[in-house]
Every structure is written in structure tokens, then in C-alpha cells.
Amino acid sequence: DAGVTQSPTHLIKTRGQQVTLRCSPKSGHDTVSWYQQALGQGPQFIFQYYEEEERQRGNFPDRFSGHQFPNYSSELNVNALLLGDSALYLCASSPTGTNSPLHFGNGTRLTVT
Amino acid sequence: SQQGEEDPQALSIQEGENATMNCSYKTSINNLQWYRQNSGRGLVHLILIRSNEREKHSGRLRVTLDTSKKSSSLLITASRAADTASYFCAPGGGNTPLVFGKGTRLSVIA
Numbered sequence: 001d002a003g004v005t006q007s008p009t010h011l012i013k014t015r016g017q018q019v020t021l022r023c024s025p026k027s028g029h030d031t032v033s034w035y036q037q038a039l040g041q042g043p044q045f046i047f048q049y050y051e052e053e054e055r056q057r058g059n060f061p062d063r064f065s066g067h068q069f070p071n072y073s074s075e076l077n078v079n080a081l082l083l084g085d086s087a088l089y090l091c092a093s094s095p096t097g098t099n100s101p102l103h104f105g106n107g108t109r110l111t112v113t
Numbered sequence: 114s115q116q117g118e119e120d121p122q123a124l125s126i127q128e129g130e131n132a133t134m135n136c137s138y139k140t141s142i143n144n145l146q147w148y149r150q151n152s153g154r155g156l157v158h159l160i161l162i163r164s165n166e167r168e169k170h171s172g173r174l175r176v177t178l179d180t181s182k183k184s185s186s187l188l189i190t191a192s193r194a195a196d197t198a199s200y201f202c203a204p205g206g207g208n209t210p211l212v213f214g215k216g217t218r219l220s221v222i223a
Contacts, residue, residue, distance in 0.1 A: 004155070033210055042201055042213040043156065045114065056210045090155055101146060102211060104155030 002027065004105035006091050012111045013081050019110060021076040025093030026103045032074040033102065034066060035090040043090055049074050050096070078110075086112045114209040115140055117185075117202035125220040132189040134217040136202030143205055145178055145185050150199045150216070159187075159200075192221045 005024045013019050025032050031050045035043035045058035049068035063079045072093075078085055088109050092102035117136040126132050136145070144163045148156040162169045162178045162185065169176045175188040189196055199218050203211040 035213075040215075042116075042215045045210050045212050048210050058210075058212075088153070092156075101158040101161055102148075102156070103158070106155045107153075109153075 004091055004093050004103050006089075006105035006108050008108060009106070010109045010111075012113060015081055015083060015112055017081050018077065018079045019081060021078075021089050021091075021108045021110070023074045023076070023091030023093075023105060025072050025074070025091075029093035029095050029103065030072050031094045031096060031100075032068060032072065033092045033094070034074070034076050035092065036060075037088045037090060037107070039087075046076070081112045083112050086110060114212045115142075115204050116212045116214050117145070117204050118214050119200065119202055119217045121217060122215065123218045123220070125222065126192055128192060128194055128221055128223050130192055132192050132196070132219055132221070134187050134200055134219070136185045136187070136204075136214075138183050138185075138202075138204040140183075141180070145176075146203045146205060146211065147174075147176060147185075147187050148201045148203065148213070150201065152198070156201065156213075161205075189219075192219075194221050194223045197221045 033048040034046040037043040048056040052068045065077045068074045088107040090107045092104045094100040120135045146161045147159040150156045173190045178185045199216040201213045201216040
């Protein structure tokens with residue numbers, strides 16, 4: 001049973017470009033959350049998707065957007081990349097339900113130069 | 114959402130010793146979860162303790178919860194080098210997503 005998978009594992013982009021990160025949730029999970037983790041910091045909540053809709057959003061600008069597909073997989077898009085967007089982006093899945101334990105992927109390391 | 118605050122920020126111990134880290138939060142919760150993160154990897158769920166529980170065990174892990182003090186502690190007994198990681202607490206309550214603090218960085222020296 002595959003856990004949460006994220007692609008790509010590493011990515012280097014130039015300031016101003018756009019990036020798309022992908023996540024496949026653990027089998028049986030229908031809720032996907034995205035987190036941004038800067039070096040030395042804890043993961044910061046970006047948004048959560050359920051039933052193909054954004055249900056919750058953290059304090060991130062509109063440059064960050066997402067999508068969830070009918071098979072529950074998800075994408076995170078970031079437009080107009082800034083140097084400060086360099087971070088580890090983590091995807092977490094969970095079954096429906098309040099505060100169910102999250103299952104995390106190993107993340108995508110994004111470097112913006 | 115509320116974020117837990119872990120203390121200490123960093124902890125260094127010898128292999129075989131016990132490691133204790135604490136978490137404080139501000140408002141009432143339904144449960145509290147602890148996660149571990151090895152360097153550069155995703156977080157791994159360790160244990161969930163509900164608000165009506167005072168203590169919970171899982172292998173070498175012991176978690177306590179004091180809702181009157183709004184605090185929790187994670188004890189790792191007989192630490193191993195493989196326990197070296199960052200540990201995060203996440204207070205849970207209502208229909209809000211989990212948020213994480215800066216964590217406690219544990220170093221276990223062989």
C-alpha cells in the first residue's frame with residue numbers, strides 16, 4: 001500500500017517563473033493538505049482540499065493555488081516565484097474527519113534562484 | 114487553528130538516556146498529536162492523545178496531557194541515535210487544519 005507520493009523531489013526555478021507540484025494521497029484518503037517548510041522552521045499550512053474544493057486556507061497570497069482531481073490527487077501551483085518561496089513543500093493526506101492523523105509525503109524541495 | 118509551542122527548541126542527550134519535550138497551547142482542544150521529522154523528510158505521526166486521556170503509551174513513547182495547564186509532554190525512553198529528529202506537537206480541535214510550531218530538535222549522541 002503506497003503512502004503519500006510527491007513529485008518531483010527537487011526543483012530549481014528562476015524568480016518570476018511558475019511551478020506545479022504534484023501529490024498522490026495514501027490509498028483510502030480523500031483529504032489533501034499542503035504545507036510549506038522553510039529551513040529551520042515548522043511546516044506552515046497553505047491550504048486543504050476535499051471533494052475537489054479548497055476548504056481551508058492559511059495565510060498565503062493568491063500566487064499559491066491548488067487543485068484536487070476526482071481520484072483525490074492534488075496539485076500545488078505557485079506563480080511569480082520569489083526567492084522567499086524556496087522551501088520544502090509537503091503534502092499530507094488524511095481520511096475524512098476532524099483532526100485525523102496526517103500522512104505526509106517526503107516533500108518537494110523547491111529552490112528559487 | 115492554533116499552534117503548539119514546543120520546548121526546548123533543541124535537546125542533546127547521550128544514547129540510552131531519556132528525552133522529554135514539552136508542548137503548550139492556548140485554547141481548548143479535542144486532541145493533541147505528536148509528529149517526528151527526520152532531516153529533509155516528511156513528518157511521521159507518532160501518537161494522538163484525546164482530551165479525556167491523561168497519558169498514552171506507544172512502545173518507548175509516553176505522552177501526557179494536562180488540559181488544565183494546556184500542556185503536553187513527550188517522553189522517549191532509552192533513546193537511540195535513530196531517534197535524532199525534530200519533534201512537533203499539533204493541538205487539534207474543531208474543523209480546523211493542524212498547524213505546527215518550530216518543533217524540538219533532538220540529537221541523540223552515540
